Each structure stands twice: as C-alpha cells, then as structure tokens.
Amino acid sequence: MxxxxxxxxxxxxxxxxxxxxxxxxxxxxxxxxxxxxxxxxxxxxxxxxxxxxxxxxxxxxxxxxxxxxxxxxxxxxxxxxxxxxxxxxxxxxxxxxxxxxxxxxxxxxxxxxxxxxxxxxxxxxxxxxxxxxxxxxxxxxxxxxxxxxxxxxxxxxxxxxxxxxxxxxxxxxxxxxxxxxxxxxxxxxxxxxxxxSGGVNIKEFNEVSISEKKYDACFVGRFHTQKGIDDLIYVWKKIVEEGKNKGTKRKLAVVGWGDEKQVKTLNDLIENNGIGEYVDMKGFLDGKDKISVIKSSGVLLFPSSFESWGVVVAEGIASKVPVVSYRLPTIYENFKFGVVWVDPFDKEKYFSEVEKLLTDEDYRNGIINEAKDFVNELDWENVGIKFSKHII
Missing domain, CATH: 3.40.50.2000 (Glycogen Phosphorylase B;)
Incomplete structure (x- = not known):
C-alpha cells in the first residue's frame, strides 16, 4: 500500500x-x-x-x-x-x-x-x-x-x-x-x-440535536482583526439596541480563541460598548460541543475581511443556520447557497440583514432550505476522494 x-x-x-x-x-x-x-x-x-x-x-x-x-x-x-x-x-x-x-x-x-x-x-x-x-x-x-x-x-x-x-x-x-x-x-x-476545499462531517452534525434556540446569533473563529471582530461588536451593539426597542433581549454566543492580547482586546470592546450581558463567551470548543452552540443559534455571523475558504461558513450551512458574510471573492466562489451576502464592508447593511433574519421567519427558512442539497457536497468524504485524485 x-x-x-x-x-x-x-x-x-x-x-x-x-x-x-x-x-x-x-x-x-x-x-x-x-x-x-x-x-x-x-x-x-x-x-x-x-x-x-x-x-x-x-x-x-x-x-x-x-x-x-x-x-x-x-x-x-x-x-x-x-x-x-x-x-x-x-x-x-x-x-x-x-x-x-x-x-x-x-x-x-x-x-x-x-x-x-x-x-x-x-x-x-x-x-x-x-x-x-x-x-x-x-x-x-x-x-x-x-x-x-x-x-x-x-x-x-x-x-x-x-x-x-x-x-x-x-x-x-x-x-x-x-x-x-x-x-x-x-x-x-x-x-x-x-x-x-474545507468540509464538514455531515454524520457528526446530524447526530447533534437541540430542543431550543438558546442564542440569537453566534460567532466562531479566532479573535483576530481579520476575522472582523470590530464589525462584529459594532453590529451586535445595534442588534442589542434594536432588540431593546422591541422588548427583546438578544444574546450572542462567541466561540473562539486568541492570545492574551487578543482576548483582552475583545473583552474591552464588549465592555466599552456596554453589551457584556448580551454576549456569552464560550471559549474554544470543537466537535459536538461547537456544533451544539451553532445549532442553538438563529444566525451565524461571519464578518471576516480576509479568507481563503471559510470552514465556519460550511459549519453554519451544515447546522441549518443561515450565515451572514461579506461578499469576499474567495468565499463567494465556494458557497452557492445558505449564505446572505453583504457588500464589503457595509456594516449598516450587515446589521439590517441580521435583523431581518432574526425577525422574518420566512426569509430565514428560505435561506436554510436552499442549501439542503448543497450541504452534501461539503462532506469530508467527498472532499477527501477529490483530493486523492490530484496526488495520484
């Protein structure tokens, strides 16, 4: 062999x-x-x-x-x-x-x-x-x-x-x-x-079931500026304020990691914007623990400014959670369905799309349903077999 x-x-x-x-x-x-x-x-x-x-x-x-x-x-x-x-x-x-x-x-x-x-x-x-x-x-x-x-x-x-x-x-x-x-x-x-390409373990995602949505949205990734941390906090502050106007308390789950300086920068951003009680810092999670948080969220926020593929986008699609992302060419070419695209780096439009997904169930379900067949293309087994043909 x-x-x-x-x-x-x-x-x-x-x-x-x-x-x-x-x-x-x-x-x-x-x-x-x-x-x-x-x-x-x-x-x-x-x-x-x-x-x-x-x-x-x-x-x-x-x-x-x-x-x-x-x-x-x-x-x-x-x-x-x-x-x-x-x-x-x-x-x-x-x-x-x-x-x-x-x-x-x-x-x-x-x-x-x-x-x-x-x-x-x-x-x-x-x-x-x-x-x-x-x-x-x-x-x-x-x-x-x-x-x-x-x-x-x-x-x-x-x-x-x-x-x-x-x-x-x-x-x-x-x-x-x-x-x-x-x-x-x-x-x-x-x-x-x-x-x-990246991919996901479809079987593992299907094995995780949730009884209710615990979070309005989630973010998954490194606490690096190119992951859009500044835009994330800007948008979430507006979402929180809009929720208050409607008598709703919005909650964001943050799954990720960074060095000591990056963690402090993010925590300072959260506190300085007065949204500490509306953000749940989960730390680094992987496997079914991470999948559970994504599936427990209404929307996955992906405000990156620089990417080559976007594994987190695939994880959102596999979790049947709509993803909101800037239309970066390197990501846009990989994901046909399941994503709401926003012109880079229009934070106001990003906010309005997230708010629409949180309040318009038909719109949200439409984004989810359009990706139900596409998700199988992202399974690691398919990705691995395609890879093997290039190195024979």
Whole structure:
C-alpha cells in the first residue's frame, strides 16, 4: 500500500486548531479510512496532541520534543526548523514500498512544516511532496497589512516556503483561484497547483440535536482583526439596541480563541460598548460541543475581511443556520447557497440583514432550505476522494 506521511510540526497548542489544520487532518483521515494510503503523522508534541485528540489509534513519530509552552513561540519555531534534519532518522524509506509510492504532505506553509519535506525531497527526488498554502498572507512591505514583527515574520516565512515549493514540490494545494494565480505569478507551473476545499462531517452534525434556540446569533473563529471582530461588536451593539426597542433581549454566543492580547482586546470592546450581558463567551470548543452552540443559534455571523475558504461558513450551512458574510471573492466562489451576502464592508447593511433574519421567519427558512442539497457536497468524504485524485 502507498504511504502518506503528514507533517504537523507548527502547532502552538492542541486547543487552537485552525481551518488549515482541520482540512489536512480530515482529508488525511479519509485517505486512511478508505485504505488509499497507509497513514502516518510526524511532527511536534502539540501536533501529536491535536491529531490524537481527533483520530483514534494514530501512528505518530516525533521530529522533535520542543513545546511552545516551555520555549515560547519563537524559540520553539526556530528549534523545530533547526531540527528538521531529524526527518532523515525516520524510516520513511522501507522494504515493502519504494519512495515513488511515498507521499510527504506538509500541513501548512509554515517553515517547521515545509523545511523537513524540502530537505527530504532534495535528497530523495523520487518521493512525492504535497505542499499546502491555505491563506496567502498580505504584504506588510506594501502596506496591505500593518507592519509589525508578527506580520513581517509570517510573510517572510511564507515567501521562503513558496521558494521551496517552486524548487521541488510536486503538488501544491490551495483553496481559491486567487491563490492559484498568485503562485503562478511566483513562477510555479499551473500543472503543479490544485484547488481543494474545507468540509464538514455531515454524520457528526446530524447526530447533534437541540430542543431550543438558546442564542440569537453566534460567532466562531479566532479573535483576530481579520476575522472582523470590530464589525462584529459594532453590529451586535445595534442588534442589542434594536432588540431593546422591541422588548427583546438578544444574546450572542462567541466561540473562539486568541492570545492574551487578543482576548483582552475583545473583552474591552464588549465592555466599552456596554453589551457584556448580551454576549456569552464560550471559549474554544470543537466537535459536538461547537456544533451544539451553532445549532442553538438563529444566525451565524461571519464578518471576516480576509479568507481563503471559510470552514465556519460550511459549519453554519451544515447546522441549518443561515450565515451572514461579506461578499469576499474567495468565499463567494465556494458557497452557492445558505449564505446572505453583504457588500464589503457595509456594516449598516450587515446589521439590517441580521435583523431581518432574526425577525422574518420566512426569509430565514428560505435561506436554510436552499442549501439542503448543497450541504452534501461539503462532506469530508467527498472532499477527501477529490483530493486523492490530484496526488495520484
């Protein structure tokens, strides 16, 4: 059987799984369950914790034992890159399967994930390397995003990984046409780039039932400015005020995570706008706990300003909860139904659409019903099978 080694070597902790992690984990899980590949994972301690939490009887080999909690983010990041050479100690080359039937998949474009694969491919050209770029980062040098050490470091890191992709990566998976065109402009042949997608576990969503709606709306995501935190609070304050005028107390559930500064910023926004009693901070949730909150909500708010696909949008559709999103081209091309689109970044229109969904049941049900057939296209099994055809 062909072998697939998935590299999870950039994780910060097991309670902050991003959309890219979720995509790689679920697609690889399908490839293993369908016995298309003998599946193995390699990486850091946090990578093991995250994978083992979501996949039973996981086969995992450590590239290093460096933890962010002990060394800090930058310390762990650089040491993981430095110890990438440990990939040569793993028994990737074995007697029953040659390297031509072996695939390395870097789960992100972070250097701790790409550099080990690049090194191994460089010295073993017959192994196939699948790279991932799930979010093209904005350029701080061109003032596309505020310049600070984080944006500088992240952008430069991605550019180095793209250089590695150009040199010897066999396949690069992205999430939208814009990113395909971006990599082509970087000199990577179109034949080596393919579009995959996020997805949802339809069976898991169907297993969660709720007796009543506890929240008028919910937000799911990182507490990052590009996720639209400022717009979220602006809109929700207006929703709360409109509810008061109608004698209704509106409640927002916030499911998400962030670093200490991001959490404080969000909490300050909530308190400074006087809506603390109208917001329920749920913290990080995943699996059925998260699904339960989404299904218990009337509307899912997705005010992101920068995305490549939008896993949370799919989760809203699968929960039969209408989603309100800005019409970003990278999201709009992926979701045909189940979403109310608002011109970027019209906060007043966003507010009016949310209010309409909360007060007009026929309008709300119409958005839900139009997506009832489309939702099956988002199942991880379908996504995984399509992915496998690109890396054969």
């Amino acid at each position: 062909k072998k697939l080694y998935v590299v999870f070597n950039s994780q910060v902790d097991n309670n902050s799984m991003g959309g890219g992690d979720k995509i790689v984990m679920n697609i690889s899980k399908v490839l293993g369950e369908k016995k298309l590949y003998d599946l193995k994972y390699i990486g850091c301690p946090e990578g093991y914790e995250m994978v083992s939490k979501n996949i039973k009887n996981v086969s995992f080999s450590y590239l290093n034992k460096f933890k962010v909690k002990s060394l800090g983010l930058l310390g762990a990041y650089f040491l993981r890159i430095l110890f990438s050479f440990n990939i040569f100690k793993l028994r990737i080359k074995n007697e029953d399967v040659g390297l031509k039937d072996t695939v390395l998949w870097s789960s992100s474009d972070f250097l701790p994930d790409t550099f080990p694969c690049f090194l191994y491919k460089l010295f073993n050209p017959s192994v196939r390397w699948v790279g991932s770029m799930f979010l093209r980062l904005r350029n701080p040098f061109k003032k596309e995003i505020k310049f600070n050490y984080k944006t500088f470091f992240s952008f430069v890191s991605q550019q180095v990984s793209i250089f590695f992709f150009k040199m010897c990566c066999d396949h690069i998976c992205v999430l939208c046409k814009d990113d395909v065109n971006y990599l082509i402009r970087k000199g990577i042949p179109k034949s080596r780039i393919f579009i995959t």
